[in-house]
Amino acid sequence: MPAPIEQDRRRVAVVDLGSNSVRLVVFEGACRNPVAIFNEKAVLRLGKGLAATGRLPADAMAQALTVMHRYQEVARAMGAGSLDVLATAAVREAANGPEFVATLQARLPDAAIRVLSGKEEARLSALGVLCGIPAADGILADIGGGSLEVVRLAGGKAGESQTLKLGVIRLAERAGGDPVRARAIAEAELAGVPWLGEGAGGDLYLVGGAWRALARIHMAQTGYPLNMVHHYTIGRDEARDLASVIAGAGRRALERLPAIPRRRIEDLPFAAVALRRVLRACGARRVVFSASGLREGWFIERLPQATRAQDPLLAAGYDYAAQMGRDRTLPPALMGWTDPLFPEEAQPARRLREATCWMSDIGSHDHPEFRAEQAFLRVLRQPGIGLDHHARAFLALAIATRYEADADAPFLHPARLLLDVASAHRAEVLGTALRLAYTLSAGTPDLLAGTALALSAGRLTLRLCETSGVFAGESVMRRLDRLAQALGLEAATEAGLRRAGD
Helix, strand or coil: CCCCCCCCCCEEEEEEECCCEEEEEEEECCCCCCCEEEEEEEECCCCCCHHHHCCCCHHHHHHHHHHHHHHHHHHHHCCEEEEEEEECHHHHHCCCHHHHHHHHHHHCCCCEEEECCHHHHHHHHHHHHHHHCCCCCEEEEEECCCCEEEEEEECCEEEEEEEECCCHHHHHHHCCCCHHHHHHHHHHHHHCCHHHHHHCCCEEEEECHHHHHHHHHHHHHHCCCCCCCCCCEEEHHHHHHHHHHHHHCCHHHHHCCCCCCHHHCCCHHHHHHHHHHHHHHHCCCEEEECCCCHHHHHHHHCCCHHHHCCCHHHHHHHHHHHHHCCCCCHHHHHHHHHHHHCCCCCHHHHHHHHHHHHHCCCCCCCCCCCHHHHHHHHHHCCCCCCCCHHHHHHHHHHHHHHCCCCCCCHHHHHHHHHCCHHHHHHHHHHHHHHHHHHHHHCCCHHHHCCEEEEEECCEEEEEECCCCCCCCCHHHHHHHHHHHHHHCCEEEEEECCCCCCC
């Protein structure tokens, strides 16, 4: 179990200058999981009319200069050491794109402005998705206003990529505002990317605001218990049905949908058309929505290789231990202490247990009356991008149990909906064991070393070292009984354990 890598807290800023919107994000620290501490977007629609005129609109360029001046000042005031500007499809394709970039550079002399090629945009989007889903396998599709980037992902690595003129603004203009014509256009373009079929049976990873809007609509319609788009996963048939409904709905019908973003209404039918055509072309079995893409790819590319190589789930645990725990040497000891409870443990389950141990002391500075709920919500809603919804629910339930949350507490409801019975039980067993460990050890590895658990012949035995400062008092026995009961065993204690070095 590796020790956490110390992180610095320096700030960097990036602007995504897209065909539909321009967004500033300020990240803090060289962390494996990007921590965005400021995020602001302006919808300028720089790509509007580009298909017909070949030029960026004058009014949108003027607005962009004003917005970019603000973003530069925000980055400076927040102490960001750099401001990078990533310009995408509209700027790279417009006849007046170079003129606009020159004007922008004159206004922002200290900014590093890059006009990304389609290949560069696809590569950074892939890095962003792999930042949060290191083992991603299938097809990545990143839709913007002007272009659609598709990338083959295999075994956590990016392969072939292609940029298509199928962004929501571009597709709508090429189709004359007709979703039926848009379908034929999208199908023809995607037919020119034969390797898309290699994604059959894998996952389709969706990046881009228009597709995130579709996810929010689906979550609202189904009453999904966690209002978080990142890692939201639905089956192929669900995604196809959603896309069909949105593509065929008129404006009035769309306005009545739950969670509909007003500024996206005119784009959504074309986002839905593109989604359905991509699904058909790649044959994916599931759709996974990703909130990390181009900007996160830019961020992770700047990190030291040692940090990039970290497991994002465990890195989230390391960060919590560093920020909120009382002793960062305790989690590895907890991992060893709980090993006897989980024989023949598969690697994914062990990884979750390890992350839980790292996060197990995050309520140490909270008010004792609210520790369980506060810790639960903090873990469930944390910004770490490497956590899928199952992992969030497991960790949150285990940590809440560690703080002795009432099993029927209403705030636990989302986790119970997201977990199957076996996973929920495992989380509760782990949380109950951690509660016992903290009672024995006062949160210190030295005292924990004077105790051990053993399973044999239907019995859970707590072994104690008589000279260690721990003893089987009332609270210890109560929590040991709870753990034994959760495991379906009888509880027992045994004195005479010798600590290493004694």
